[in-house]
Amino acid sequence: MADVMGDDRLLKMKDEDGVVSPFEGIEKGSVLQDCRCFNDLQLDTQKCEAVLVRLLYLVGQGEKLSSAEATDVFFSVTKLFQANAPSLRRLVYLAIKELAHTAEEVIIVTNCLTKDINSNVDMYRANATRVLCKITDAQMVQAIERYLKQEIVDRNPVVASAALVSGQQLLANNKGDVVRRWVNEITQALEHQSPMVQFHALALLYQIKQHDRLAVAKLVTAMTRGGGSRSPLATVLLVRYAARMMSEDTSTPPGGRRPLFDFLESCLRHRSDIVKYEAVRAIAALPDVTANELMPAVTVLRLMLTQPQAAMRYAAMRTLASIAFTAPIVVAACNSDMEILIGDGNRSIATLAVTTLMRTGSESSLEGLLKQIGGFLADLADELKVRVVEALREVCLKYPSKHHALLNFLGNALREEGGLEFKRSIVSAYLDLMATLPGAKEMCLGHLCEFIEDCEHSQLSTQILHLLGREGPHTSAPEKYIRYIYNRLILERPPVRAAAVSALARFAGSSSTPALRRSVAVLLQQSLADSDDEVRDRAAYLYKALGLDQFKIARPGVGGVIKLVSPSANGASTDVQDTQNVAAMTAKAEAFTSLPCPVANLEAELLRYISTGDTSTTFSVDVVPKQNIMQSAEPPGSSGPGGPVSTGARPGAATAGGRRAEPKLVDPAAAVMAVPQLAELGRPFKSSASVALTEEEVEYTVNVTKHLYPSHVVLQFDIENTLEDNQLENVTVAVDTSGASGLADVVLLPAAVAKLGSPATAFTIITRTDGELPLGAMACTLRYTVHDVDAATGEVDESGYEDDYQLEDLELTIGDLMVAPAEPPANFRAAWEALGGDNEVAEEFSLSHDSVATAVGEIIGYLSMAPCGGSGDANPRARSHVLLMAGIFAPKYEVLLRAQVTMQADGVALHVVVRSQDFEVSQVIAGSIA
């Protein structure tokens, strides 16, 4: 293996006996014993040092001291402060830092350390400060504040740095409010002659001021105007602060940020490489950087590419790679330098160079590049190979005309040595390419067939077999795949054999010729006697279900030759009948062997079934919805109990107060289905996300979740009372449906009590009218009886009075009637063609968005359809974008939408084409966007 060889060659190994560790065989017990020498009257400093080092070594190797042991050691260590030997003292400080974990231990040494802070030896002061500030509490800090303040302005950099960095630690650990009073001293330290002190001072100053944007701005402006700092690291800090200010400040027009940008640009010419590189990174990461602004930064990187230090080349390459994502043209200027790096000794650099070149290179240079990669791919680590494969896939999608060469390359790579991750990445690249390049399908399948002939990863084999079963029967020559599948059937482990049986059976489906069905029958028959249960069961079921038993196969004779006997001399009429039978059988077998719904939905429905405790009816997989019903729980912090109320909650029954939705998939319809009166409606077709109908921080907050049923609309209102001195009873939400279409009778289901800390849920059930879509705005009013509550005793006043509270309007939109399919079509074009243009509606709009990306985001949000093929993410700088979406419109119409968004002078232009199974549906959807 390449790895092992590399290991031998590069990491010069010593003989096993070569290294004799001076710490060989030491143990905690004996070292602790040795610590007693700290108590000797006449201290032997060298011996003490040796013992301490041994102790530190043990702790470094992971030994833990018990609390009693640590206390012992600390008591002995205090004795060492009497010796005036700097190197021993230095070691004592380190030992205290490494060993101090509990308060008792700390108290033992605090006294000694405080004395040292007051010492006149700088080394003692500095180190005692570092140690003491690390282990002490806020009170102690006040006692030593005077010294710390003095130390900050000390001329010795060791002392000043120690105090400044300790200040950072104190602030970070919330025990150093005193630090905020040191601003004058720290500002003075900015001028210290040691660059490191300047750096530590600036970091601390920023840490103190970071929550005050104005103060930070003042600090940064003043410092940048002065041309930055003499210290490279302090300048790095300034660059970071300036970049942050520029990206936060969106209100100022581009011209307004000029001084800061000039500062970044001037840093590109800094004498320190660290600063130069930091400035490059900062510029590249600016949110709306232009190609012109990037140019000087890229020039700096280009120079770095040819540096002898690997770190420089790596840094430059890494940054170029990330710039290439958004601005490949700017990076293309470095192509010639990057090509040289393909041969770089540091493989990480070489890989970055290759993947970047694929993004920046032209179509014509691609083949040369492939040749170069081929040479070095074999000796890359798996992780790097995966990156190369990912870049290849991208290129393949970008230049479809080159797919032949690229696929061949991938095919070769598939045959090379490599781990599972690498192979998996290639297989998934193939899957992607097949989905987007229908022309390449058979070539891909061919390569994958070759691959499973010699694949040691069962997971990949099964995945590919499944793919062959799905795609193979529809290719021009299905027979050719059968051989590959059959080979798996006789050579592989059970899981793969089972997959092979399923795949093989697909070839006996409706699209196959009788001859093919017959061949499959022969091959499958062997598996009827397979040693593995799963394989045998699958074979037996499919054999029967697909009617393969009609082929009467003679048992192998003496010669072992299978003779096939045709069922009968069939005439033309039976042939037609046969075809129909086969089609029906295929459909049945497919329905049986595939899950008709997403797994998450099945899980949710099963849980619900169990939680009802009612097992009188059998669970049927048919009731499980096919669309994605699960939503990720809403982010914490939103007002109101938006999350689901606990199962079994009745309307009005108070649910556990303020329960946070867990950060996992939740079923938004769980609450409504838990209500007995509503349970008979079944599962809603769509449950929208919770929307607030009140401002935050008002007396009563109300959130609504809309549940759409074929015949009803159920509005679930989650009401929270934020007042302590009253409680609401008999709470309902009345809606005025006169402004909306498609709605008739309204039934209110009240919440019994809503008081502080226990939100309540009321339901409003509206019957839908036939033939009309429930759309439009409804005015909502919260009605309730108020009972005063004595805040002190919690006593509720018997007499209440009725009152109401106006809520914001509630709107039913197209999005509420649309669900995103769990699996949007992988191949949008095919789905688009399949749906046909009969019910196509096209519309033009102009929207007042200021960027294409925001318009795309809003369209997705409004229609709540599922974006296909990654078209949902528009580049924030894109001038135009094509959005492809799929959805299911209530109750069952499949809808596909193609939207072209183009930037214009006064907003964005939107061209929408909608196809669906119903013309009216298409019309409604296309028209709703405006």
Add this chain to the structure above:
Amino acid sequence: MKTSGNMVSQPLVKAVVVINTKGGRVCSRFCDKAMWPDLEAERGFEGTLLKKVQALGEISHGVDIMEFGGHIVAYTQCDDLLMFVTGLASENELILAEVLGSLDESLNILLRGLVYEENVLLHLQGVLLVIDELVDQEGVVMESDPAELVSRAGVQSNSYIDNVPMGEQTLSQALQIAKDQIARSILQG
């Protein structure tokens, strides 16, 4: 409004690791308890570092860089030792490379060019102190000048180091101490 998540971080080292070529720890300082909560996590990380270096192939003579799993790592080889300085993937790798360079260089001064496992262990006291002066326990870079680091570690001429070049340093330090003392007594008086 509090925006602690919004703060710009100073350059931070997440770990300084020195292991032998078999993966055994020589001395390491891990600066992020959240990232490596216990010894097991630390050992695991050291093992990963070794594996990655071996997988990446040849090591050049200077400092190399690699990136994996949210870490950016500067690494170098010294005889039978591998030294690493790691940071978050968003960190400026040149700073990490410089820190590693300082470590390498100061060990070379300290051990007079004889940097290999046995010798490092023999003189562990100085090595530990150098690392302590290089980065503090929270990962803040304290000092990066190798000569300064060695002198700050304050390892006195011992049986193994006859004379660390710090004669001049001590003199100027002594003068400085005297000056500061006078200044302090005047201020306090």
